[in-house]
Amino acid sequence: MAAEDLGPLLEVRHVHKSFPVSGSARVDVLKGIELTIEPGKLTMLRGRSGSGKTTLLNLLGGLDRPTEGEIVFRGSRIDEWSDKRLTVLRRKEIGFVFQSFALLPLLTAWENVELSLRMAGTPRAQWKERTDRCLELVGLAKRAHHRPFELSGGEQQRVAIAKAIAHRPALLLADEPTAELDTQMAARIIGAFRDIIGAEQIAICMTTHDSTLWEAADVVYQMADGRIVPA
Incomplete structure (x- = not known):
């Protein structure tokens, strides 16, 4: 079945935070957010x-809860779930990528990705094939045995992406994943996202302030002062 079906x-339904x-006194950060994330799409x-x-990204990933409104994942309101149930959701269904690469410096790229599979409880028999596959998807098969200090910033970010998708999440959330990278490296990250979507039909939602990246998205939501506004 195609992703669009x-x-x-x-x-996200009428979410306030x-x-x-x-x-x-309270400060209103989100003010009536409405949005939809579709499978197999890159949303910015x-x-x-x-x-x-x-x-907003933290709410999408179940890292925080809205003050008002609903967060619905696969038909279920996750804003009503217990912390334990949300932890299981993040472990199985959601991957996270941040500005900081969060790689273990003494491990190779391959070992960093494999470690994420161990922590996710993936059967041992799948570790090698899945690790190889994820590094291939981000274009780093030939750099698999290099440690983080031997990799460029863009390469380290791609290792972080490989880690984040290793457990086959349905949704990848990326917070300013290109903020510390130059234009060429940023383009490679977006290229890796497109390859991952094509290969695995994962949904990717990323934040960015970089106008050079917007054309690569399937869907763009413009945010200003806690609201979705016309682009």
Whole structure:
């Protein structure tokens, strides 16, 4: 079945998020967000720093809960789930990529990816084939036995992406994954995302303020002052 026939993977319905600042005062960070993430699509949340992109991404991944509204993953309201159930969801269904690469410096690229499979509880018999596959998808098969300090920033980020998809998540969330990279390296990251989507029909949602990347997305949501606004 084609990805477009599966229906939404994740829906955000009238989501608000506020945080206490002092006494009874609160600051509203998200103000009535509505969006949909489809399987097999690259969705970008674009906007300036402070627009609410990272806060929204944390809600999508079950790392935080909305003050109001619904986060619906595969038809279930995950904003109502227990912390334990959300932990299982993240371990099995969601991958995360951040600006910092979070690689273990003494391990090779291959060993970093394999370690993520061990931690996810993937059967041992699948480790080698899946690790090789993930490094191939991000274009690093020939750099598999290099340690992080022997890799460029763009290569380290691609190893982090390979780690994040190793357990075959349905959704990959990436917070400004190209922010520390030059234009050429950023383009390679987006190319890796497109290859991963084509090969595995994963949904990818990333935040960015880089206008040179927007044309590569299937869907773009413009954020400003905690709202989705016309692009």
